Amino acid sequence: MPPPDGCQHNPNEDDVNSPTSPLNFLDQNYQELHQNCLTENTLYNDELFPPDNSSIGLFDDEPVVDMSQVVWKRPSELVSDPNLIVDGVSRFDYAQGSVLGNCWFLASIGALTFEKDIMKQVMPAEQSFTKDYAGIFHFRFWRFGKWIDVVIDDQLPTIDDELLFVCSKTSNEFWPALLEKAYAKVCGSYADLNAGFISEALMDFTGGTHMYYQLNTAPADLWKIMECAFTSKTLIGCGSNTATTPEENEILCGIVALHAYTVTGVFEVTSDENTVNLVRLLNPWGEEEWRGDWSDGSPLWDTVCEEVRKICHEVLNNGEFWMSMEDFTTIFESIDICCSCPDFLDGSSECHWTSIRHFGRWNAGSTAGGDIIETETFWTNPQFRVTIDELNEECASGQRPENTLVSLMQNHEKKNRNSQTNLDIGFYVFEVSIDMRSQSGRFSSEFFIESEPVAQTDGLVWLREVMKFFRLEPGEYLIVPCTENPGETASFVLSIFSKNETHFELIQETSE
Structure with a gap:
């Protein structure tokens, strides 16, 4: 079984936070805001995700309801005895609303209900509609390599006293609607949850x-x-x-x-x-x-x-x-x-994978070299030097040959999820021969012209995140993340999971 907190993380300059010490989304501190409401005997009103149509957002297609009829109400205005959770959380607690096409998100919630530890990580305990209730709740998500704590009020969009979006099959249970609202806030609006890939929410729940x-x-x-x-x-x-x-x-x-x-x-x-x-x-x-x-x-x-x-x-x-x-x-x-870690693949409690993460950027004119077919500029992409050590005996006897998983994620900076434009991205892995391991600085264009990748993504694709699971023998390697075309500026998060001891560095200098 994996350790409780997932992969053992190799600390580096990019080791920023954890689910137990998340960053405050939009600088809103839940503890302070909650205490202020209790002191002033008021219900929280979130000015950064207000109860109006700006938080619902704009749909590509005309919605099936008249948005002018939407009324935002707190659960206590809808039922006499609201609860966050009734008889535990279950995949059968909720149903998708008719307005929003976010089956990818709701299918992820269904998976989340099976893992109580991950659920507690996403929905912190000691929140309720009774003890210290102040109309404020908070949830935690992993977004682009960082854990964030998201504060919301409990005002929900309704029409004729029916919830507009996800609804619970138990009328006085509200955790699904509040979780959906928190995720909508992170994505910019409810409309920004329209259409997506299930992997996006699954990763944002697990961070692994x-x-x-x-x-x-x-x-x-x-x-x-x-x-x-x-x-x-x-x-x-x-x-x-x-x-x-x-x-x-x-x-x-x-x-x-x-x-x-x-x-x-x-x-x-x-x-x-x-x-x-x-x-x-x-x-x-x-x-x-x-x-x-x-x-x-x-x-x-x-x-x-x-x-x-x-x-x-x-x-x-x-x-x-x-x-x-x-x-x-x-x-x-x-x-x-x-998952938090791919340890389960080995069937050994003695073999624990490690993870390393780096926040990088492709900059036009300097580090945005395009795909490998761009022979004159590909070498200018960020280059990461990785050393893979010998496996210990327990890990070497694992059930599967793969020992390395590399993930490349586009790190979006715009507020609204659906306004993001994904680039076609991918990465290549090259072996560094023994006679070249003494070289310092960035490897030249000749190296990449003469070398064949030992691993690579299945083409360059426009998804938020691409990954590849493969085997690397002990030795030294270069990982080169890239976009399809030279000059495309974007931020990225590169993550490496390995069951070998791994040493990792960004090559800063250039050799040409």
Whole structure:
């Protein structure tokens, strides 16, 4: 099992904070604001995310409701006995609102409910509508390499006393709506939550490792990886394939095309003496389920023993269902696994991964050299020198060959999430031969013209974050993050996770 606080972090100049000591988002200090409200006997009113249409934001398409009818109300104005949590948190507590297309965020919440430690990290304890209530709450997210503490008031947008966005199935439970509001504040507005990738929120909840697999090229032991993940502190989500024709919709058989789902479990069953690997999924809509093999109404459940049926089989229209791993990898496009650390992959309590993080920038005219095909300028990109030590005996006997995970994230600086323009980004890893290890300064263009990468991202893509999981033998390497075109200015966060002892430095000087 991984250590409680995730990967062991190698400290450096970029080691800025942790979930227990987050930065105050917009310089709002929850403790001070809360105490002021108690002293003055007032309810908190957040002037930086006010209860008006500016916080709802502008939708690309016309919303299905008249925004002039929106009234912001506190939970105590909607029900007589509001609670933050009723009978614990559950993936079945909430349903997606009809106005906002943020299934990617709500599917992430579904995963979050399984990991109580991560939930407490995101939603700090000792908040309620009774003891020391002052209309103020706070949540914690990991954004672009830094943990932040986000303060909100509890005024929520409603129409006819119904919540406009996410709503709880228990009328007096409000943690889903308040969590969504806090994340909307971080992203700029509710409208800025419209459309996205589930990996974004999963990473913002965990602040750790992101593993991404395209299911049509996934490793043969992916189900085993998922099984190991569920024994650790992981959040898992996935996205379904597209469907452009009626025939493709028939293949989906109840699965919504281009939709985010939560992976809520894996289970191995014996069906007519055959072993079947099953995956359990949750549609954040709380309805619309798979209708194929191993669905709620499938006769295949009659082929397993009664004990397994009692554990797994429920005929409920709650958006959750089982399907075989074969169907899963056919109908779904990708899977995202996010956790504090990839230790779970090794199956050894003695082998702990370490992490290093650097905040960098591509600057036009100096350190924005473009992709590797730009032979005259590629070398000017930031270069990171990495030394990989020999593995200890426990780690060397791990179950998987990969020992390094590199993540490159665009560090956006604009207030509104949907106003950000992602560049096409990626990175390359080069081995430094023994005869070149004495060289100081940045490696020249000749080095990159003559050298082949030993690892690289699968092309350059416009996602917020790209990652690659691979093996590096002990030795020295260069990691070069880049954008597609020379001269593109942007900030980035480069993270390296390794189960080897790793030494890492940014090369400052140039050799040309």
